Amino acid sequence: MLHSLCADLVVILHLSFVLFVLFGGLFVLRWPRLMWLHLPAVAWGAVVEFTGWVCPLTPLEHWLRMRGGESGYEGDFILRYLLPLLYPEELTHNIQTVLGTLVLLVNVSVYSWLWRRRQRSLP
Numbered sequence: 001m002l003h004s005l006c007a008d009l010v011v012i013l014h015l016s017f018v019l020f021v022l023f024g025g026l027f028v029l030r031w032p033r034l035m036w037l038h039l040p041a042v043a044w045g046a047v048v049e050f051t052g053w054v055c056p057l058t059p060l061e062h063w064l065r066m067r068g069g070e071s072g073y074e075g076d077f078i079l080r081y082l083l084p085l086l087y088p089e090e091l092t093h094n095i096q097t098v099l100g101t102l103v104l105l106v107n108v109s110v111y112s113w114l115w116r117r118r119q120r121s122l123p
Contacts, residue, residue, distance in 0.1 A: 003068030010061040017057070021045035022103055025110030042107050049100030052093055
């Protein structure tokens with residue numbers, strides 16, 4: 001039971017990280033120093049999506065589920081939890097590329113806006 005609970009916590013952590021990668025730039029608007037944490041997270045998220053790598057949290061969740069007596073599942077975090085919310089079909093490299101591009105576009109837009117705002121406020 002403890003392993004299953006830990007696996008669920010890993011899922012929550014993983015989802016939180018994905019949301020931070022996608023929307024963390026909005027927090028940077030309020031807390032600019034957060035940029036030093038957010039930019040590496042964006043880079044990692046984009047690399048994982050563009051290369052098809054598996055985030056280390058996914059095998060950790062699988063291992064915890066197996067230790068907790070549950071069956072594992074095929075695929076990665078996005079395929080298991082996020083993709084069913086967004087798309088009815090299986091995760092493909094093309095979809096991952098689109099998701100990675102979306103991450104970059106959202107964050108480049110936010111950081112560009114932040115940069116322009118900062119430039120206007122300088123004397």
